[in-house]
Amino acid sequence: MELLSNLSLGFDAVLTFQNLWYCFLGALLGTLIGVLPGLGPVATIAMLLPVTYGLPPLSALIMLAGIYYGAQYGGSTTAILVNLPGESSSVVTCLDGYAMARQGRAGAALGIAALGSFFAGTAATLLIAAAASPLAEFALRFGPAEYFSLMFLGLITAVALAHGDFFKAIAMVALGLTLGLVGIDVNSGVERFTFGLPELSDGVSFVALSMGLFGVAEILANLELREKREVFTQNIGSLLPSRQDLRAAFKPVLRGTLLGSALGILPGGGAVLSSFTSYTLEKRLAKDPSRFGKGAIEGLAGPESANNAGAQTSFIPLLVMGLPSNAVMALMVGAMMIHGVVPGPQVMTERPELFWGLIASMWLGNFFLVLLNLPLIGIWVRLLKVPYRLLYPVVLVFCCVGVYSVSNSVFDVGLALFFGFVGYLFLKLGCEPAPLLLGFVLGPMMEENLRRAMLLARGDASVFFTRPISCTLLVLCIALILLLAWPQARKARETAFQEG
């Protein structure tokens, strides 16, 4: 019953004309940038952050959250119709979604993607509403030792689930950890790898790094491609999937929702990991795995639900612990601080209308997305006809504006361009930038908490195993490492992504 009264408090807060409008606007913007290749939610949220200063905190957060899950939806549309992942989490959607479109079943594919995402979004919203309170109680028991073990698990998961070459993934994580060392060390106050530049003393700017590696690098790589895109606008077919499609998609949607919800909660989790893992799982469970990559509806329905569920539950660590689990959540922390809300366990008790309002808005946002996506597909597709020679300069300018606006620093814009070239090299070498970014984010937090835990325990390293939560997490880490080292599991992991 408490769940219902909390949710009704949330809906009370959200159901004002202004909040509904910002929810709609966020979903719309998110869909738009999801459809546009290259421009992701990180760049968009960074850019729109200053715009939200003048808004009440709840409206601002509702809009930013809407952009985030809107982008998950929009990305699928482009992936299915033109085989271009508008979003990194929709890379797997390309595999079977695009194949379905080529068979003239684009309508069914888009319909399944939208309905699966809506189901996952609804389920994840309910999960957050039901489990957030107990999780907040639990969160205060997390001290430095527990955080260290949690971050460690996040890093291992990032390596385990990254696609492509296993050793490259490890190398990228290591590179991310190294980049994370730059700046003044919190514990000793010593400057590391700053080359005497005051701009580097707070570390490499996260926004500059991510914008360079993803945005700028993507544009550079696309410059090589000739403009020859097949667009399946003529024959989208019926939007409603057949009864048979729905039956085939039902179980993958359920599994994807569960998997996505669980992975979203982990730091280092979120939408990207969820969709890749779900694809692996569906392929392994299928009676005839050879259908995958040739238009298997399970390969579309599972990941699509998983990425949306993961996108949503990744709010749990942020809302109850103040711990950002991915780049977008890190930006949300900044957004909350600007509005005088310190993310952490106290938000739920001190600002219940904000907390439950944000949760209620997630369901509304998902509802708006279904309304938007099904009828507006024709318009999105027309947007894709904008030639790249016009689109890319605009995207590049947006990226630079986004980086500059974070701390009014030209140095950071230069840094983003530098990492753009580095990211281009990574693409050529077949190295995924995602593990690097996770290493960069988790590494410094891990080091900080490791040293703090040691300081608190007066140098006694056994503290990581004598505290029950920390010990459980470390046991999970060891299990995962053993699983990775097990040759058969590694082989399965590699074949799952060969089509990618």
Next chain:
Amino acid sequence: MTKDQGMTHRVAIVLLGLFAAIAHAAPEAQAVWPTRPIKLIVPFPAGGPTDIVARPFAEALSAFLKQPVVLENRGGAGGTIGAAAAAKSAPDGYTFLLGTVGTQAINPALYPKLAYNPVKDFKTVAILAAAPVALVANPAVPASNIAELAALAEKRPLRFGSAGNGTPGHLTGELFKTASGVALTHVPYRGSAPAAQDLLGGHIELMFDPLQSVLAYVKAGKLQALAISSAQSVAALPSAVTFLQAGVKVETAAWWGIFAPAETPDAIVAQFAKAIYGVRDTAVVKALEDIGLLLQTPRDSRQLEEFLLAEREKWGKAVRDSGAGID
């Protein structure tokens, strides 16, 4: 990059034209200040404690001066990036720095190579507000005052968190250790929020932090305030005892002020100072007292200089004694 400069160049030409036109239209522009928006460089990110002081003042001053006072957040390196940028700005009375105890008093001792000189590069306009540093404890710690704390520290190791190395909270903690002889271990965090979270969870026993960041927890009974570092008790928490009252010679405050590039005309500095004292009683600024800040600060220029001199001396010594220097 070159494109960027070209663009700036063109914008600059357009702006120059505009200014020339304005100058012609109003030959006595020098006497009338301000005639265009004033930029206030905040050397910390938006949303932080410094930003929280800056915004109400900017709002009140905009209304008072009838020209927008625009904040530009240029965070990084403990405020040195923003302070250095302000020091190099044109001294035309349209760019000022929102300096802090960090940028104007602590940093010279903390950073061996500082890109600006807090004494020579700036003129002091006014001190806006100050905040006492509070010593707070987790309610489970069996000590409700300094004497009980000192007795407890004899029996078991106690740790205190701070918002980071070289922050007013950390250095006040070091001053407290020296003045009282109580042994405590310092645990630095990345900002106030994570330290407060570990304190609430009981992973550390104590924390030294400016009052406004912990006041909400104290009022909710989730933390207990053992002492505050101001000379007198504060309106926001009248029950709190000062260190001096508890017999420990510690008196510190975190503070925020407005500083002008050194060559800024005296007339403009005086006019801006007058405006600042003029808005002190407006509702938006008064609201800062509710969150634990003190608005009664030194006013005439001689008092101001004495205050700044004493501050630099006090914090400089604290940095050297604690060995907190950054190298």
